[in-house]
Amino acid sequence: MMAARGSGRRGAGSGGARGPDPQEEPPPPLQAVLVADSFNRRFFPVSKDRPRVLLPLANVAMIDYTLEFLTATGVEETFVFCCWKSSEIKEHLHKSKWCRHTSPNKVRIVTSDLYRSLGDVLRDVDAKSLVRSDFLLVSGDVVSNINVSAALEEHRLRRKLDKNVSVMTMIFKESSPGHRARCQEDDIILAMDSTTNRVLHYQRTQELKRFRFPMSLFQSNIETVEVRHDLLDCHISICSPQVAELFTDNFDYQTRDDFVRGLLVNEEVLGNQIHMHVTAEEYGARVSNLLMYEAVCSDIIRRWVYPMTPEINFTDDETQSYTHSKHNIYRGAEVSLGHGSVLDENVLIGQGTVIGSNCSITNSVIGQNCKIGDEVILDGAFLWNGVHAADHVEIRQSIVCDEAEVKEKVKLNPHCVLTSQVVVGPNITLPEGTVISLHSPDEEEEDDDEFSDDSGVNKEENKVKLKGYNKAEVGSEGRGYLWKADDENEADEEEQRQSLWGPTLNPEEESETESDLSLGSEQPDSRTASPQLDDIKVFQNEVLGTLQRGEEENISCANLVLEINSLKYAYNIGLKEVMQVLSKVVMEFPLQQLDTELNPQHYCVMLIPLLKKWSPVFKNYIKRASDHLDALSAIEEFFLEHDGLHTSIAKVLMTFYQLEILAEEMILFWFSQRDTSDKGRQLRKNQQLQKFIQWLKEAEEESSEGDQD
Amino acid sequence: MPGAAEKESELSERIEAFVARLKRGGERLSSEEAARQTVGLLRKIIGHGRWGSAGELMALIRKEGKRMTAAQPSETTVGNMVRRVLKIIREEYGRLHGRSEESDQQESLHKLLTSGGLSEDFNTPYPPLRANVIEAISELLIELEGTTDNIAMQALEHIHSNEVIMTIGYSRTVEAFLKEAARKRKFHVIVAECAPFCQGHEMAVRLSKEEIETTVMSDAAIFAVMSRVNKVIIGTKTILANGALIAVSGTHTLALAAKHHSTPLIVCAPMFKLSPQFPNEEDSFYKFVSPQEVLPFTEGEILSKINVHCPVFDYVPPELITLFISNIGGNAPSYIYRLMSELYHPDDHEL
Numbered sequence A: 001m002m003a004a005r006g007s008g009r010r011g012a013g014s015g016g017a018r019g020p021d022p023q024e025e026p027p028p029p030l031q032a033v034l035v036a037d038s039f040n041r042r043f044f045p046v047s048k049d050r051p052r053v054l055l056p057l058a059n060v061a062m063i064d065y066t067l068e069f070l071t072a073t074g075v076e077e078t079f080v081f082c083c084w085k086s087s088e089i090k091e092h093l094h095k096s097k098w099c100r101h102t103s104p105n106k107v108r109i110v111t112s113d114l115y116r117s118l119g120d121v122l123r124d125v126d127a128k129s130l131v132r133s134d135f136l137l138v139s140g141d142v143v144s145n146i147n148v149s150a151a152l153e154e155h156r157l158r159r160k161l162d163k164n165v166s167v168m169t170m171i172f173k174e175s176s177p178g179h180r181a182r183c184q185e186d187d188i189i190l191a192m193d194s195t196t197n198r199v200l201h202y203q204r205t206q207e208l209k210r211f212r213f214p215m216s217l218f219q220s221n222i223e224t225v226e227v228r229h230d231l232l233d234c235h236i237s238i239c240s241p242q243v244a245e246l247f248t249d250n251f252d253y254q255t256r257d258d259f260v261r262g263l264l265v266n267e268e269v270l271g272n273q274i275h276m277h278v279t280a281e282e283y284g285a286r287v288s289n290l291l292m293y294e295a296v297c298s299d300i301i302r303r304w305v306y307p308m309t310p311e312i313n314f315t316d317d318e319t320q321s322y323t324h325s326k327h328n329i330y331r332g333a334e335v336s337l338g339h340g341s342v343l344d345e346n347v348l349i350g351q352g353t354v355i356g357s358n359c360s361i362t363n364s365v366i367g368q369n370c371k372i373g374d375e376v377i378l379d380g381a382f383l384w385n386g387v388h389a390a391d392h393v394e395i396r397q398s399i400v401c402d403e404a405e406v407k408e409k410v411k412l413n414p415h416c417v418l419t420s421q422v423v424v425g426p427n428i429t430l431p432e433g434t435v436i437s438l439h440s441p442d443e444e445e446e447d448d449d450e451f452s453d454d455s456g457v458n459k460e461e462n463k464v465k466l467k468g469y470n471k472a473e474v475g476s477e478g479r480g481y482l483w484k485a486d487d488e489n490e491a492d493e494e495e496q497r498q499s500l501w502g503p504t505l506n507p508e509e510e511s512e513t514e515s516d517l518s519l520g521s522e523q524p525d526s527r528t529a530s531p532q533l534d535d536i537k538v539f540q541n542e543v544l545g546t547l548q549r550g551e552e553e554n555i556s557c558a559n560l561v562l563e564i565n566s567l568k569y570a571y572n573i574g575l576k577e578v579m580q581v582l583s584k585v586v587m588e589f590p591l592q593q594l595d596t597e598l599n600p601q602h603y604c605v606m607l608i609p610l611l612k613k614w615s616p617v618f619k620n621y622i623k624r625a626s627d628h629l630d631a632l633s634a635i636e637e638f639f640l641e642h643d644g645l646h647t648s649i650a651k652v653l654m655t656f657y658q659l660e661i662l663a664e665e666m667i668l669f670w671f672s673q674r675d676t677s678d679k680g681r682q683l684r685k686n687q688q689l690q691k692f693i694q695w696l697k698e699a700e701e702e703s704s705e706g707d708q709d
Numbered sequence B: 001m002p003g004a005a006e007k008e009s010e011l012s013e014r015i016e017a018f019v020a021r022l023k024r025g026g027e028r029l030s031s032e033e034a035a036r037q038t039v040g041l042l043r044k045i046i047g048h049g050r051w052g053s054a055g056e057l058m059a060l061i062r063k064e065g066k067r068m069t070a071a072q073p074s075e076t077t078v079g080n081m082v083r084r085v086l087k088i089i090r091e092e093y094g095r096l097h098g099r100s101e102e103s104d105q106q107e108s109l110h111k112l113l114t115s116g117g118l119s120e121d122f123n124t125p126y127p128p129l130r131a132n133v134i135e136a137i138s139e140l141l142i143e144l145e146g147t148t149d150n151i152a153m154q155a156l157e158h159i160h161s162n163e164v165i166m167t168i169g170y171s172r173t174v175e176a177f178l179k180e181a182a183r184k185r186k187f188h189v190i191v192a193e194c195a196p197f198c199q200g201h202e203m204a205v206r207l208s209k210e211e212i213e214t215t216v217m218s219d220a221a222i223f224a225v226m227s228r229v230n231k232v233i234i235g236t237k238t239i240l241a242n243g244a245l246i247a248v249s250g251t252h253t254l255a256l257a258a259k260h261h262s263t264p265l266i267v268c269a270p271m272f273k274l275s276p277q278f279p280n281e282e283d284s285f286y287k288f289v290s291p292q293e294v295l296p297f298t299e300g301e302i303l304s305k306i307n308v309h310c311p312v313f314d315y316v317p318p319e320l321i322t323l324f325i326s327n328i329g330g331n332a333p334s335y336i337y338r339l340m341s342e343l344y345h346p347d348d349h350e351l
Helices: A013-017 A064-071 A086-095 A116-129 A149-161 A241-249 A256-265 A292-303 A490-501 A507-522 A532-553 A557-570 A575-593 A600-621 A625-641 A643-658 A666-670 A677-686 A685-709 B005-025 B030-050 B055-073 B075-096 B100-106 B109-115 B129-145 B148-154 B172-182 B197-210 B221-228 B251-260 B297-304 B335-344
Strands: A031-035 A077-082 A106-111 A136-140 A142-144 A164-172 A188-193 A200-202 A223-227 A233-238 A273-279 A282-286 A323-324 A330-332 A348-351 A361-363 A378-381 A394-396 A435-438 A482-484 B165-167 B186-192 B211-218 B231-234 B246-248 B265-268 B313-316 B321-324 B329-331
Touching: A031 A064, A031 A116, A064 A077, A064 A086, A064 A136, A064 A142, A077 A086, A077 A116, A086 A106, A116 A241, A116 A256, A136 B100, A142 A233, A142 A292, A149 A233, A149 A273, A164 A241, A164 A256, A164 A282, A164 B186, A164 B297, A200 A256, A200 B251, A233 A241, A233 A273, A233 A282, A241 A256, A241 B197, A273 A625, A273 A643, A282 A292, A292 A532, A378 A490, A435 B055, A482 A677, A490 B075, A532 A557, A532 A600, A557 A575, A557 A600, A575 A600, A575 A625, A600 A643, A625 A643, A625 A666, A643 A666, A666 A685, A677 A685, B005 B055, B005 B251, B030 B055, B030 B075, B030 B129, B055 B129, B075 B129, B129 B148, B165 B221, B165 B251, B172 B197, B172 B231, B172 B265, B186 B197, B197 B211, B211 B221, B221 B251, B231 B251, B246 B251, B251 B265, B251 B313, B321 B335, B329 B335
Parallel strands: A031 A077, A031 A136, A077 A106, A164 A273, A330 A348, A361 A378, A378 A394, B165 B186, B165 B231, B186 B211, B231 B265, B265 B321
Antiparallel strands: A136 A233, A142 A282, A164 A233, A188 A200, A188 A223, A200 A273, A323 A330, A435 A482, B246 B313, B321 B329
């Protein structure tokens, strides 16, 4: 079963949604909560100098893309929550067009140093009761041109029809595995009900070779369960105010993943559901690491996010006006290009940049006021503002931050990062994946707890105090510390290093996941392999204990039911299993006290009072027809296991019948079932049972005759 | 004056909203609507803005006009309307200044040479100017509303019975033109679908609803079918100063095929699409949108290895065009320059 099943192209898609129809039934003004903090350190050490949301993506700060997306989609009030470097974000926003009085989207900034996670932010939203109705929840690094009005309408309709059951609609973009905008770190697999778009299971695939789906997923009465691996999480969600309340109620929710998981696991208890909206044509992605930075940046240059293209200048910033010419070359004002220099394709050059002669530039972004020497090769380079690159420099697939300087004849191999004001060179080749920062890696620990919720403050780090710059690493005129790429004793660090660019997807890996997927899908069939069995055993013991205590301490049936229910939730047991376990435990109950040889007569004497006593417990669980059959099959199973007690089956069933726990039709139906084993058939040949059935049949005929009269 | 500040902020909000809408790709804004909205906004600016003399007013209009034009350079009607309004202000000022219309309009080469850069200063304040300009602009708005009908009225002169007409994509003007002709005559329309957006499908549906015999075919078949076609009738986004077109992509192919088969090519376009710009002044005529329609994002891996482009417009050179039908009648491409000088003042070509 390959995951990319049935794309389910949704009719009119964007076209239909764009119709001007805001006049009918005035919905409350749409609000949004923008979390301008990632609460992680994926962009370290780059984000040390600038908060992540202000990092330039095609020369425009990420938060501007997010705000433009929100404004374009019709949001009228946005709450921006900042924590790390909040003053810088504030300053940026005050200068931007979003804080002008003409802006259709009122931006309100909320800052606090106390936020440690998305959960804290939403708890604050709830505490201050900022949202009045459904709102959009995004983080400040989302780039998207999705028009959410269609999804919003679906969401509102769902909430209207099914009073407040659906609390959240997550937005996904279709994109097949292997797409460059899908990094493994954020890859997800989910199960959905394709008729209602309900999310049934949500899981990150991160480094997992096989996936587990709860069996209840396939056992429940949902007819069309779709398992999808062809979706890119846009990290845009339409939330009802309940979401904020739920975060308050569950103080252990930190991230949206916690929330989704918590909600899906407790769906039966809380009755909240999560739905999804899949868009095929529009763009939406979150810049969660440098691999995504590169992918999203080139998507912007290649106009996938139209109309948010560089030459549109949606930020209304005068320094950001570009002209667009063929092969996706964007040039700002006052750009000078030396003789013989070639801009190949997909190049963006910021205002005031001077490029020397005989350069070759392709797939690159160059910021404002950069100085680039002669015979420079830039391929997939991201130079921010004010970068100096001297003659004969070669930069491939790397990021050079603000005002960094690359001296003559320096070569940057792929995946290098030079943070702000670093100087490297001359005459040095940086190996792949080099990270150089002016901040020494040691000082990072000191302010670690200031902004990051990453608990992993690794004390064992080798504390080599770097007094001066290591000339061998950064060149004779260099300034900056090398951030060790492969520091063995720091697992946390290593993970971060790798994901600074992230692993690339290769086809082999993909086929691997494919086979894993099929493995996962086999699981429901092979019941023995189900992990639930252990749980059921534990549950059975617990139920037995409960009943024993109930017998000894004379606990009322209502309380027993309560206890069994809480056990059911504690071990996540389905109703069917509860039924089977309960029947089995009760039937076995006399055997525990009766250590001697099994005697049918004696057994019945002991069992019947118990059944009488606990009949309310049974009645509580046996309601639907299938429950009756489940109970009957459990009883049958018990008798099959205990051959010596065969003769008492009729008496037991009689008792069940008399206590009105089991209905006569169901007993007859069970008896007439053909697909039983040999043993089962033998059991049914039991004389007393035959008699009992005969008696039941007659009784039924009599009663039906009576009805006719 | 109470409420003045409020009105001003409301006005700037509306301008902001219009600019933002243009920036977001217009959201299915038709050219006519763009023109009307621009003129409406400019009228508001003239009505509520703070200005003393015609010179100040023109500077104000230029400033706002520049912003609106820059928001979406491919939407040339916005800039055209700004120029029209500037021309109206010049005329009204001239009238109040006591100059006859004749002397102003007929700027002959001889006059241009002898006048020696004697430019007007527009600094004399005339109280009735505001009312006069607004009245003239209201007339312009009325003119804009009737353009499609005016063009459609000429349909019977160009379409005859049992003709085979070819068109491409969807144009509101062409739709009205063909529908008007269909009321009296029977003819057959072939619509090129205009991939990847396939607006041609919509056109075909609309035409067939009016009982016009319609055939849709792929763009690749244009040349093959051309030999059967009697006339090609198309719409356009913009008419440039040299009589060339910026029209939906695929039009150049169609025009070349028509030329090869000597089939007349008729362009239905209202006057507000006439732009005083020349081709290659800048690259802003070209509009590239998301490549989604050409190669969907879901294709995955291949996208990182190739470049996909999705241009919206074609440049069609004037020599391929037989006739323009505008709301003021039919004209040859070579006559466009003359219309241009009637509509816009030469000083306003560059905003």
